[in-house]
Amino acid sequence: MVEKDSAREDSGRDSRPAAKRAYRSTLRAERAAATRARIASAAHELFRQHGFAGTTVAAIAERAGVTAQTVYTGFGSKGAIVSALVAGMEADAGAAQWLERMNEEPDPGRRLEFFAQWTAAFFAASVGALDFLHEAAADPSVVALREEGDRRRRDGVTRVVERIAEQGALAPGLTVEAAVDRAWLLTGLELYLAAGKGCGWSDGEYAAWLGGLLRSQLLR
Known part of the structure; x- marks a missing residue:
């Protein structure tokens, strides 16, 4: 009985420090995540106000209330902050x-329309960072981000096209590789910017046009 009681006491003494260490580790992770979010938010504001080149790490640190x-x-660099911002925007767009x-969605045409709507939603959510990406096109981190x-x-695009091919719905003579190329070209950022800034289209108009174009280019 004494041995069992002693074992229980030893077990209790061992578990308490482990639980405390786990709590402290979780707390540190939460604080680090909150700090990263504060830095990213400060950088976003400054990028919009002063551009990528006009924003320094020191200014970001001051706005976020942390050291450089x-x-x-x-993050490591301003380009890495932009990368984190875009990743967050993807989540905000409901990926x-x-x-x-x-x-x-079982219907190939409707699936392509949904893909077009998602493309518009993502670009719309990311529009605040698109100018940063263009301005910082030579930054190695941003180059890697675009790639x-x-x-x-x-x-x-490949996942969408492969499923359409499995259903036998691709246009006659169109290979999966060629279909992926077409869809990839049509869903690029440049066409979205041209539609909105060049033609004055709404996101809904762009999505409807893109959905119809994808259907006509890929399906029977």
Whole structure:
């Protein structure tokens, strides 16, 4: 009995410090995430006011209420902050919900329309950062971000096209590779900017035009 009681006491003594360490680790992670969010928000405001080149890390740190070293530790560069902003905008645009809608839609034409609507939603949510990306086109972090964005968009297009091909709904003579190329070109940022800034279209008009174009280019 003494041995069992002693074992229970030892177990209790061991678990309390472990629980405290886990709590402190969680608290540190939450504080770090809050600091990153504050830095990203400050950078977003300054980028909009002064542009990418006109915003310094020191100014971001001052606006966020942290040291410049904290900004470098959390992100590493201004380009990396832009990358984090765009990733957050993808979530704000409802990426998960749009993906679910496309996965559940059996009709190929409707699926392409949903893809067009998602494209418009993402660009609309990201429009505040689009100018940063253009202005900072030579920044290595931004170059990498654009390349990663292009790869992710191609991956998304490929999944949509492959499912259409499995249903036998691709236009006659159109290969999966050619269909992916067409869809990838049509869903690029440049056409969205041309539609909105060049033609004065609304996001709804752009999405409707893109959906119809995707259908005519890819489907039977």
